[in-house]
Amino acid sequence: MNFKSTIGFEVHFELKTKSKIFSPSPVTYGAKPNTETNVIDWGYPGVLPSVNREVYRLGIMVALATNSHVLPVTHFDRKNYYYPDSPKAYQITQFLQPLARDGYIEVEVHGKKNRIGIHEMHIEEDAGKNTHGTNGFSYVDLNRQGVPLLEVVSEPDIANPEEGYAYLEKLRQIVQFTGASDVKMEEGSMRVDTNISIRPVGQKALGTKVEMKNLNSFEHVRLSLAYEEKRQRQVLLSGGRVQLSTRRFDEATGKTVLERVKEGDADYRYFPEPDIPPYHIKDAWVKEIAASLPKSAADRFADYTGKFGLKPYDANVLLQTKESSDFFDAAVAAGADPQLAANWMNTQVNGYLNDNRTSLAEIALTPAHLAEMITLIKDGTISSKIAKKVFAETVTKGTSPKAFVEAKGLVQLSDMSVLTPMVKAVVDANPQSVVDFKNGKDRAIGYLVGQIMKQTHGKANPVAVNRLLNEELQNR
Amino acid sequence: MNYLKETIDSLNKQLASGELSAEKLTTDTVANIKATDKQLNAWITVYDAAKPAADLDFAKNRLAGIPIAIKDNIVIDGMRTTAASHILDNFVPVYDATVITKLRAAQATFVGKTNMDEFAMGSSTEHSYFGATHNPWNLDKVPGGSSGGSAAAVASGQVVAALGSDTGGSIRQPAAFNGIFGIKPTYGRVSRWGLIAFGSSLDQIGVMSKRVRDSAEVLNVISGYDEHDSTVSEKAVPDFTEFLDQDVKGLRVAVPREYMSDSVDAGVRTAVEHEIDVLRQAGAIINEVSLPHTKYVVPTYYIIASSEASSNLQRFDGIRYGYRAKDAKNLLDVYVKSRSEGFGEEVKRRIMLGSFTLSAGSYDAFFRQAAKVRTLICDDFDQIFADNDVILGPTTTTTAFGIGEEISDPLKMYNNDILTISANLAGLPAASVPAGLTGGMPVGLQIMAKRFDEGNVFKVADFIERQNKFYEAKPAGMED
Numbered sequence: 001m002n003f004k005s006t007i008g009f010e011v012h013f014e015l016k017t018k019s020k021i022f023s024p025s026p027v028t029y030g031a032k033p034n035t036e037t038n039v040i041d042w043g044y045p046g047v048l049p050s051v052n053r054e055v056y057r058l059g060i061m062v063a064l065a066t067n068s069h070v071l072p073v074t075h076f077d078r079k080n081y082y083y084p085d086s087p088k089a090y091q092i093t094q095f096l097q098p099l100a101r102d103g104y105i106e107v108e109v110h111g112k113k114n115r116i117g118i119h120e121m122h123i124e125e126d127a128g129k130n131t132h133g134t135n136g137f138s139y140v141d142l143n144r145q146g147v148p149l150l151e152v153v154s155e156p157d158i159a160n161p162e163e164g165y166a167y168l169e170k171l172r173q174i175v176q177f178t179g180a181s182d183v184k185m186e187e188g189s190m191r192v193d194t195n196i197s198i199r200p201v202g203q204k205a206l207g208t209k210v211e212m213k214n215l216n217s218f219e220h221v222r223l224s225l226a227y228e229e230k231r232q233r234q235v236l237l238s239g240g241r242v243q244l245s246t247r248r249f250d251e252a253t254g255k256t257v258l259e260r261v262k263e264g265d266a267d268y269r270y271f272p273e274p275d276i277p278p279y280h281i282k283d284a285w286v287k288e289i290a291a292s293l294p295k296s297a298a299d300r301f302a303d304y305t306g307k308f309g310l311k312p313y314d315a316n317v318l319l320q321t322k323e324s325s326d327f328f329d330a331a332v333a334a335g336a337d338p339q340l341a342a343n344w345m346n347t348q349v350n351g352y353l354n355d356n357r358t359s360l361a362e363i364a365l366t367p368a369h370l371a372e373m374i375t376l377i378k379d380g381t382i383s384s385k386i387a388k389k390v391f392a393e394t395v396t397k398g399t400s401p402k403a404f405v406e407a408k409g410l411v412q413l414s415d416m417s418v419l420t421p422m423v424k425a426v427v428d429a430n431p432q433s434v435v436d437f438k439n440g441k442d443r444a445i446g447y448l449v450g451q452i453m454k455q456t457h458g459k460a461n462p463v464a465v466n467r468l469l470n471e472e473l474q475n476r
Numbered sequence: 477m478n479y480l481k482e483t484i485d486s487l488n489k490q491l492a493s494g495e496l497s498a499e500k501l502t503t504d505t506v507a508n509i510k511a512t513d514k515q516l517n518a519w520i521t522v523y524d525a526a527k528p529a530a531d532l533d534f535a536k537n538r539l540a541g542i543p544i545a546i547k548d549n550i551v552i553d554g555m556r557t558t559a560a561s562h563i564l565d566n567f568v569p570v571y572d573a574t575v576i577t578k579l580r581a582a583q584a585t586f587v588g589k590t591n592m593d594e595f596a597m598g599s600s601t602e603h604s605y606f607g608a609t610h611n612p613w614n615l616d617k618v619p620g621g622s623s624g625g626s627a628a629a630v631a632s633g634q635v636v637a638a639l640g641s642d643t644g645g646s647i648r649q650p651a652a653f654n655g656i657f658g659i660k661p662t663y664g665r666v667s668r669w670g671l672i673a674f675g676s677s678l679d680q681i682g683v684m685s686k687r688v689r690d691s692a693e694v695l696n697v698i699s700g701y702d703e704h705d706s707t708v709s710e711k712a713v714p715d716f717t718e719f720l721d722q723d724v725k726g727l728r729v730a731v732p733r734e735y736m737s738d739s740v741d742a743g744v745r746t747a748v749e750h751e752i753d754v755l756r757q758a759g760a761i762i763n764e765v766s767l768p769h770t771k772y773v774v775p776t777y778y779i780i781a782s783s784e785a786s787s788n789l790q791r792f793d794g795i796r797y798g799y800r801a802k803d804a805k806n807l808l809d810v811y812v813k814s815r816s817e818g819f820g821e822e823v824k825r826r827i828m829l830g831s832f833t834l835s836a837g838s839y840d841a842f843f844r845q846a847a848k849v850r851t852l853i854c855d856d857f858d859q860i861f862a863d864n865d866v867i868l869g870p871t872t873t874t875t876a877f878g879i880g881e882e883i884s885d886p887l888k889m890y891n892n893d894i895l896t897i898s899a900n901l902a903g904l905p906a907a908s909v910p911a912g913l914t915g916g917m918p919v920g921l922q923i924m925a926k927r928f929d930e931g932n933v934f935k936v937a938d939f940i941e942r943q944n945k946f947y948e949a950k951p952a953g954m955e956d
Contacts, residue, residue, distance in 0.1 A: 043791045046670040089790030269834035274676035
C-alpha cells in the first residue's frame with residue numbers, strides 16, 4: 001500500500017524590535033534573568049498593554065515578502081492558560097483577525113518548483129522561561145515575556161521531508177532579507193513546530209496528525225519527519241492507529257519519542273482582548289512599507305549572476321546571510337570590482353569570521369575598506385600577497401588599507417628603471433640559471449623571481465619581474 | 477474636620493488665605509475619619525502618616541492640599557491596595573495609577589483607601605474581605621456598591637470628594653443610595669492604567685462628591701489621553717465647570733418608559749417625576765422614548781463582565797504577589813488552594829460564570845450572543861440621541877436596602893443594576909444626582925448623554941442641584 005504525507009509548519013520568528021510588544025522593556029538576547037522586565041511583564045494588578053507599532057511594521061514586511069494579504073483590520077485575542085512563565089495567565093495573540101492571510105512562497109526540490117501556501121500569520125507575545133533547579137526550586141525568568149513573535153502558519157501543502165526542509169530554508173531566507181528577524185535557531189529567534197499525517201493514496205480524509213515542537217535545526221526537522229513517515233506507515237500497515245500526540249526528536253537515536261497524547265483540543269477560552277482596540281492598517285501604509293522593503297534574496301541573486309556575472313555558487317554563498325549580502329553590496333557600491341569582492345568575501349572574510357567566531361557587525365573591516373583594498377589590487381598598487389597583510393591589519397584594527405600601504409611602504413615596485421638593472425644583476429650572478437633556462441627548465445625563472453623578491457622585500461611586481469626575466473634570459 | 481458644609485472652592489479659599497493650613501486639614505481629616513469610621517467602615521486603609529504635597533500652589537491647583545478618597549482598586553505606589561480581597565490583603569503596589577499621577581501633579585492629598593465589594597463585584601459593599609460599609613443615612617442599610625466606601629465617606633463628610641470605579645453602576649448606584657453626586661465618564665475619558673481590572677471593556681474611573689461642581693473639578697484633573705491605556709481617547713478634554721450654571725431651556729430630554737415601569741418603587745418614581753417636572757417647567761423638552769433591549773441588559777452585562785473578569789483575575793495565582801496558600805505541595809496546589817482561599821464567594825461565582833461563558837462549548841451561545849446584544853443596545857441609544865441631548869430616569873429601582881437583605885440572593889442583587897449597566901455596555905457618560913428622599917432614604921436621578929458629552933450631564937445635574945439643594949440635608953444615620 002502506498003501512502004501520501006501531509007506536512008505543515010508553524011514557525012515563530014522573534015521580531016527585531018528594541019522594546020517588547022506591550023511594554024517599554026528592552027529586548028536583548030542573553031541579558032541577566034529578570035533585568036529586562038517591568039510591571040507590565042510581571043502581570044501586576046492594574047497594568048495595561050500598549051502595542052509597539054514597530055511590531056505591525058515588521059509583520060507587514062514579512063507578509064508582503066510572502067505574498068500574503070494584509071487584513072485591513074486586525075485585533076488581538078486572549079488565550080487563557082495557567083503557567084508560571086505566563087504572568088497574566090493569558091497570552092495576547094491574534095485568533096480571529098490575524099495580521100495577514102493567504103500567502104505563498106516558492107520552493108525548489110531537485111529542480112522541481114512548487115508553491116507552498118501560507119495559511120496566515122499573526123502577532124503575539126512570547127512567554128517567560130521556567131528553569132528547574134536541582135535545589136527543589138523552580139525559577140522564572142521574565143526577560144522573554146512580551147518579546148514580539150510572528151507566527152507563520154503554512155497550509156498543509158508539503159509533500160515530503162525534503163520539501164519541508166526547502167520550505168524552511170526559503171522562509172528563513174525571505175524573512176531574514178526583510179530584516180524583520182534575526183532568524184537564529186540557536187538563539188530562539190526562529191522556532192519550528194511541525195506536524196505530519198499520512199493517509200493511503202486515494203483516501204480523501206487526512207490521517208491523524210502528530211506534532212513535533214521546538215526542533216533544533218532544519219536537519220532535525222527533516223530527519224524527524226522522515227522517521228515519522230516510516231513509523232506511521234508501519235503503525236498503519238500493522239493494523240494500528242496513529243495517536244493524536246506530540247512527539248520529540250531524539251538526537252542520539254535519530255528517532256521520535258512520544259511526549260504526550262492529546263485528548264481533544266485544549267480549551268483556551270479565546271476572546272477579544274478588551275484592552276487593545278482593533279487596529280486599522282491603512283493601505284497607504286502597506287504601500288509605503290512595500291516601497292521600503294529591502295531587496296529580496298531572489299532579486300539579489302539575479303543581480304549577482306546577471307549584472308555582476310558571478311557564478312551561482314558564489315552568489316549563493318554571499319546570500320547565506322543578509323549581513324554578508326549587504327556588506328558585499330556596499331563594497332561594490334563603494335567601487336569594488338564585484339568578482340574580486342565576491343572572492344574576498346567568500347574566502348578571506350568568511351575564513352576570518354569562522355576562525356574567530358565573530359560576525360561582520362563585530363569586525364573592524366568596513367565595506368569601504370574592502371573596496372579600497374580591492375582597488376589597490378586592481379590598479380596594481382599592491383599584490384594579492386601584500387593584500388593579505390593589509391587585510392590582516394584592517395580586519396583587526398580598522399586601519400585604512402591605503403594609509404597602511406603607504407605608511408609601511410608596501411606599494412608594489414613596478415618601476416622598470418629600477419627593476420631592469422636588478423634583473424640584469426641577478427642573471428649575471430646566476431650563470432647556471434641561464435643554462436637551465438636554455439635547457440627548458442622553467443624552474444630556473446622561479447628561482448630568479450625569488451631572488452628579486454628577497455631583495456625587494458616582496459614588493460616587486462611579480463608580473464613585471466617575470467616579463468623582464470623572460471626577456472633577459474632569452475637575450476642571453 | 478468634617479466636610480459636610482465644605483466644597484473644593486471653600487477649602488481652596490481657606491487654604492489660600494492661610495486661614496487653614498494644609499497640614500491641619502490633613503491631620504483633622506484623618507482624625508475625623510478614624511472617629512466616624514467606627515460606625516461606617518468606609519475605609520480599608522487610613523494613612524496615619526498622610527502629608528500634603530510640598531510647595532502647594534493654591535492659585536494654580538484647585539485641589540492643592542485637599543484630601544481626596546481613593547477606592548481601593550486604584551493603585552498608589554508604596555501604599556497597600558487590596559481591592560477588598562484577601563488575595564491582595566498584603567499587596568503594596570510599585571507604581572501609581574494614571575489618575576493618581578494626575579492628582580499628585582494637582583497636589584491633592586491622599587489619606588487612605590476606601591472600602592468596596594471585592595474586585596468591584598457587588599452592589600452593596602457587603603462583599604468585602606474587610607467587612608461591610610454602613611450607609612450614613614441609616615446604618616442598618618447598605619451604602620450600595622461597589623464604590624460604597626467612597627460614597628459613604630463623601631456623604632458622611634469625611635472627605636469632600638472621592639474616586640470610584642464603575643463597571644455596571646458602581647459609582648452611580650452608591651451615589652444614589654447615599655444622596656450624593658457621582659459620575660461615570662465616557663469609556664475612554666479617564667485612563668484605566670492602575671485600576672485593578674474587573675470588566676476591561678466596561679470599567680471606568682469616576683468621581684463622587686456632595687456637590688456637582690466638585691466632581692467637575694476633579695474630573696478636569698483626571699481626564700485625558702494616556703500613553704499607558706490604548707482605550708483612552710485623544711479627544712481634548714473640556715473644562716467641565718463651564719457647563720455649570722446654565723439654563724436648560726430647549727434641552728431635549730428623553731425618558732425611556734422602560735425606566736419608569738412598575739418594577740421601580742413608587743417612591744423612587746415620584747421623586748424622579750418631580751425632577752423631570754422641574755426641568756419641563758424650566759423649558760426643557762421632555763420626550764417619552766423606548767429602549768427596547770432593556771430586558772436583555774442584565775444577562776448581557778453579566779456574561780460580558782464575568783467573562784472578562786474570569787480572565788483578568790487569573791493573574792492572582794499565588795506565584796508572584798498576593799496571598800499564597802501555606803500548605804501547597806505542587807504547582808496545581810498553589811493555584812487551586814491560593815485562589816480557593818484568597819477569593820470570596822461572589823468573586824468565585826463570577827469567575828466560574830465567566831469561565832463557563834467563554835468555554836469552547838458555550839462561547840457561541842453566551843459570549844458571542846451577548847456581544848451581539850451589546851451592539852443592539854448601542855444602536856438603541858444612538859437612535860435616541862439622534863433627537864435628544866440626555867436620557868433621564870431613576871438610578872436605581874429602590875432606595876438602599878438593608879444589610880444582609882439580598883446577599884443570599886445573587887440574582888436579586890444582579891437585577892439592582894438594570895438601570896445603570898446600559899451606560900457601561902454603550903460606553904456612555906452617566907451620573908446620579910440626588911432627587912430628594914423617599915421613606916427617609918435618598919433617591920438618585922440618572923442622567924446619560926452621548927459619548928464624550930459629559931458636558932450635558934453636568935449641565936442637567938447642576939441644574940437639578942440648584943433647584944432642590946439636596947446638599948443641605950444632613951445624613952440622618954450618623955451619631956453626633
